[in-house]
Amino acid sequence: MANVKASAAVSHVGKVRSNNQDSGYAGRRLFLVADGMGGHAGGDVASAIATQRIAEADADYPSAPAAAAALEEALASANRRLAETVRDHSELTGMGTTVSALLVRGDGVVLSHIGDSRVYLLRSGELSQITTDHTFVQRLVDAGRITAEEAMVHPRRSVLMRVLGDVESSPEVDTMMLDTRPGDRWMLCSDGLSGVVAFEDILEMMSADVGAKQVADRLVKASLDGGAPDNVTVVVVDIGEPPAPETPPLVVGSAAAPLAFGAAAEPARSRGIRLTPFRPHPVQETHFEPDSADFFDELIEEDERRRRRRTIMWGLWIVLLIGAIVAAFALGYQWTQTRYYVGEYNGRVAIYQGIQQDLGPISLHELHSETRIDIADLRTYDQQRVEQSISAGSLNEAIRIVKRLEESLD
Structure with a gap:
């Protein structure tokens, strides 16, 4: 029987964003991270609505398939609720959210995942990324067109191919059933962590012999030390003995505050605005693009055009530089011949x-x-x-x- 020994959830607005569009949940059996998109108008609303609905699936189930079915239905229901909210509040059109959820059951876990939030597993000193990002750059990496390092700075790194929201009536969600054992440490996070902190640093902090709360705090601090251009949310779950005592679920981020739409939300959001003397990373608004082969090919073609333009520009600069060097040498040589x-x-x-x-x-x-x-x-x-x-x-x-x-x- 897999017992949740300890868990923690921490969320921070970061150093650049004006409001927190992330949400996190650490319950008795269910744990999740949601990263909202849709800009200032609705990202926080989307992640909060999804988190509140999916949290209703925090229960005991007779089997792993039953748990998986319940979690899938929770995400589908959250997607419908987001679409209904947009129909009632048109100013929220285009909002959506990523979701990475983990449900502990028996000697295993059920994962449901959509978007670019991530789930990691530390087992026997080895850290593994369990989920795969549903992003344009991940498609490029999978196709061998770019490396993982190039994906970190790619101009389309914020393009999501799958999300929950009013963009698709039946989005494709990755669901998997995996085993877990005492000593496992699971970590769920938004891209505010994975996009800033290196894998090796995450491994080092996850491996520390400290409690779940300290690990979550250290991971968030590492993102802040790295500039934290985006909201950052971390949920850590330790599996082992004895089981954690019964405590109320912990909700962090936008889901921890009352929902507010339209003009009523602006005063609360504006209080969160913080100004920084510098912007350590360019801030890009995450947005959704349809996950279709035709559109993917269009993005690939556009990316190739951009690469060709960049190559031509570099070529022109190199030619100009060589020309300047030749001209300087010619002028210098002419001067020497006057001596x-x-x-x-x-x-x-x-x-x-x-x-x-x-x-x-x-x-x-x-x-x-x-x-x-x-x-x-x-x-x-x-x-x-x-x-x-x-x-x-x-x-x-x-x-x-x-x-x-x-x-x-x-």
């Missing part, structure tokens, strides 16, 4: 055009004229000066230097 110096050539005094230095294999000087003055006939001081070269600002000045050397022989 002269007096030096040695075959044991005699000679006049050179340019400067004595070379630029790698490129010579910056050439012999202009050779005189009849032997270096050996010069005074020791003049010999040293000629051998080291005597700079001249012009050809006339170089000629005057040669005449002075010639006069010194008399």
Whole structure:
């Protein structure tokens, strides 16, 4: 029998957002995270409505299939409730929410998941991401078009392909039944954590020998330390003995506050506005796009056009840079050819055009004229000066230097 030894839920608005569109729930058997979308108008409402409805499935079930059916029905019912709310409040059109829910039953768990919130499992020191993001960039990763690292900074990383809301009457939800055992630590989170904190850092904090509440607090703090450009919500569930004492369910985020629509919601939301002197990460509004092959192909084509434009722009910049370097070299070389110096050539005094230095294999000087003055006939001081070269600002000045050397022989 899998017992919930301890659980915790923590949610934070982050450092940039004006209101918290995340919701979290930690109950007796059911745990979930919902991340609302729809901008300032309805993301918080969507996650709150979904959380309140799905929380009604927090109960005991005679079998894992029964638990899975109940959880699936809870998400479907939440989707209908969101659509009904939009019909009654048109200002909320387009709102939706992700949901990642975990129901502990017997020696296993039932997971239902839609969107880009995530479920992780720490078992025997190894951390695994259990859910797969329903996002455009995840499709690109699965298709081998980009890497997971590139997905983190992709311009379409906020495009969701599946959500609950008024966008689809029957959205496809991933549901799975998995085993669990004492010592397992489950973690559910919104992308405010997974999009900021590295997998290795999540593993380190999840592996710490501390309670569920401390782990959740540390994960949220890590997101805040990383700039927290989005709301961040974390739910941690520890499996083991003894079972956790009976406590009231914990609700965090937007679901913890009374629902408010339209103008009535603005005063409450505006109190949450916080200004920051800098924005450490670009904030992108999550939005839904239809999960169809045709539309996916259109996005791929658009992405390819963007990549080609970016390649062309980089090519133009490289050409301009090379042109600037060539122009600078040409101007520099022309300047060197306005200079002269007096030096040695075959044991005699000679006049050179340019400067004595070379630029790698490129010579910056050439012999202009050779005189009849032997270096050996010069005074020791003049010999040293000629051998080291005597700079001249012009050809006339170089000629005057040669005449002075010639006069010194008399």
